[in-house]
Amino acid sequence: MPESTDFVALQDPDVIEGLDYWRTLPIKQQPTWPDASAAEAASAEIATLPPLVFAGEVDKLRERLAAAAQGKAFLLQGGDCAETFAGATADSIRDRVKTILQMAVVLTYGASMPVIKMGRMAGQFAKPRSSDFETRGDVTLPAYRGDIVNGYDFTPESRTADPRRLVQGYHTAASTLNLVRAFTQGGFADLRQVHSWNKGFASNPANARYEHLAKEIDRAIRFMDACGADFEALKHVEFYASHEGLLMDYERPMTRIDSRSGLAYDTSGHFIWIGERTRDLDGAHVDFLSRVRNPIGVKLGPTTSVDDMKALVDKLDPNREPGRLTFITRMGAGKIRDELPKLLEAIKGMDANPLWVTDPMHGNGLTTPTGYKTRRFDDVVDEVLGFFEAHRQVGTYPGGMHVELTGDDVTECLGGSEHIDEATLATRYESLCDPRLNHMQSLELAFLVAEELGAHPHVRA
Numbered sequence: 001m002p003e004s005t006d007f008v009a010l011q012d013p014d015v016i017e018g019l020d021y022w023r024t025l026p027i028k029q030q031p032t033w034p035d036a037s038a039a040e041a042a043s044a045e046i047a048t049l050p051p052l053v054f055a056g057e058v059d060k061l062r063e064r065l066a067a068a069a070q071g072k073a074f075l076l077q078g079g080d081c082a083e084t085f086a087g088a089t090a091d092s093i094r095d096r097v098k099t100i101l102q103m104a105v106v107l108t109y110g111a112s113m114p115v116i117k118m119g120r121m122a123g124q125f126a127k128p129r130s131s132d133f134e135t136r137g138d139v140t141l142p143a144y145r146g147d148i149v150n151g152y153d154f155t156p157e158s159r160t161a162d163p164r165r166l167v168q169g170y171h172t173a174a175s176t177l178n179l180v181r182a183f184t185q186g187g188f189a190d191l192r193q194v195h196s197w198n199k200g201f202a203s204n205p206a207n208a209r210y211e212h213l214a215k216e217i218d219r220a221i222r223f224m225d226a227c228g229a230d231f232e233a234l235k236h237v238e239f240y241a242s243h244e245g246l247l248m249d250y251e252r253p254m255t256r257i258d259s260r261s262g263l264a265y266d267t268s269g270h271f272i273w274i275g276e277r278t279r280d281l282d283g284a285h286v287d288f289l290s291r292v293r294n295p296i297g298v299k300l301g302p303t304t305s306v307d308d309m310k311a312l313v314d315k316l317d318p319n320r321e322p323g324r325l326t327f328i329t330r331m332g333a334g335k336i337r338d339e340l341p342k343l344l345e346a347i348k349g350m351d352a353n354p355l356w357v358t359d360p361m362h363g364n365g366l367t368t369p370t371g372y373k374t375r376r377f378d379d380v381v382d383e384v385l386g387f388f389e390a391h392r393q394v395g396t397y398p399g400g401m402h403v404e405l406t407g408d409d410v411t412e413c414l415g416g417s418e419h420i421d422e423a424t425l426a427t428r429y430e431s432l433c434d435p436r437l438n439h440m441q442s443l444e445l446a447f448l449v450a451e452e453l454g455a456h457p458h459v460r461a
């Protein structure tokens with residue numbers, strides 16, 4: 001029996017043929033490469049490079065997500081809206097991982113529930129856009145579609161799609177994932193380091209609250225240590241990589257056949273989601289991702305009909321496999337209480353059990369008069385609360401949270417206990433796409449969700 005890490009180039013011809021069926025279907029949000037043969041060559045090169053994740057890891061994640069869908073775990077998924085090549089530095093990767101680990105500690109402790117940790121990391125390089133073009137003054141150029149496609153600088157050269165970026169995207173994902181694996185497997189994520197994850201971040205109320213929690217955890221660990229407990233399990237953290245499966249010239253060559261099962265895995269990440277703009281039932285993305293074994297997410301915006309949702313279940317999870325399908329709702333704070341319960345009621349009538357996750361970011365965008373894309377922290381919080389309310393009302397499980405965040409002290413979202421206002425946004429706005437919660441706002445949100453999940457009284461303010 002081959003190892004689970006083996007991927008073979010060719011097996012069942014029907015499986016292989018199916019993986020290219022998307023090419024016959026309508027497709028959205030792909031770049032126009034100036035030289036199609038150069039893009040084909042880049043994809044062919046990627047197809048020869050090693051997988052980034054292994055089938056066995058992907059299967060384990062599916063089991064973890066199945067537990068979350070049953071209310072026995074909670075998914076925390078976070079990271080940049082658009083990762084950049086320049087941002088793949090040791091410090092930036094470490095601080096994002098630390099932020100997610102801290103949030104996970106707050107949630108695990110507060111909710112007494114396992115937390116599945118997942119980064120929008122190591123592949124979140126391709127962006128769908130509302131418009132193909134961007135105009136500044138009297139100059140119009142192609143929109144920035146993420147570092148794997150073109151550059152952010154507003155010049156014709158930079159904005160021209162460059163297929164060499166596909167290969168650079170692979171290598172940047174590989175080095176990011178390598179460091180994430182080192183951090184999470186090599187002792188850094190050991191729960192006994194719970195204090196040190198807070199070091200280096202500006203001191204602020206959320207950090208102080210975290211310190212208080214970390215002290216409690218420390219005390220509990222010392223007690224267990226004195227009792228002779230074995231801490232082997234605390235040394236390593238399972239950390240999964242995820243991104244939007246958007247750019248087919250990257251996802252297709254990263255898809256390999258697992259030699260154990262003869263089935264296809266998209267080895268660019270453990271979890272792949274389909275965006276709100278590309279979830280057409282008869283479109284290329286849904287077809288392609290219906291054929292890979294990875295757990296698949298689908299973003300659901302406020303206009304999602306019950307019929308659309310049901311058809312997505314049938315297409316992406318025909319066997320009703322636990323952990324296979326995650327719906328990531330991003331309705332907007334003002335709409336979630338009206339729109340989500342209908343979908344939840346309808347799912348109760350099907351024999352399906354998807355994992356429900358809230359993305360409180362993408363339905364709450366606004367642009368300031370000075371041109372900054374931003375979100376109000378209060379709206380983010382309100383959507384999360386609406387998500388929990390909807391699930392309580394219908395009797396389904398609120399199984400996770402998907403957020404755009406960074407470990408840096410950026411000023412991209414309005415509000416939070418630092419009271420970031422419109423004038424402050426300019427001081428440290430670094431995102432090339434959507435605004436992210438900064439370190440402190442991320443921790444604040446984690447405390448709030450922990451309370452919602454039935455927090456430990458000591459964790460409450």
Ligand SMILES: O=C[C@H](O)[C@H](O)COP(=O)(O)O
Binds near residue numbers: 127128130131362433
């Ligand atoms: O996450 C991404 C954005 O919401 C998406 O790229 C659309 O952004 P845009 O409206 O600025 O194009």
Ligand SMILES: C=C(OP(=O)(O)O)C(=O)O
Binds near residue numbers: 274275330434
């Ligand atoms: C583009 C994104 O989201 P959505 O597809 O929900 O708009 C995103 O997650 O960055």
Ligand SMILES: [Mn+2]
Binds near residue numbers: 082362434
């Ligand atoms: Mn985004």
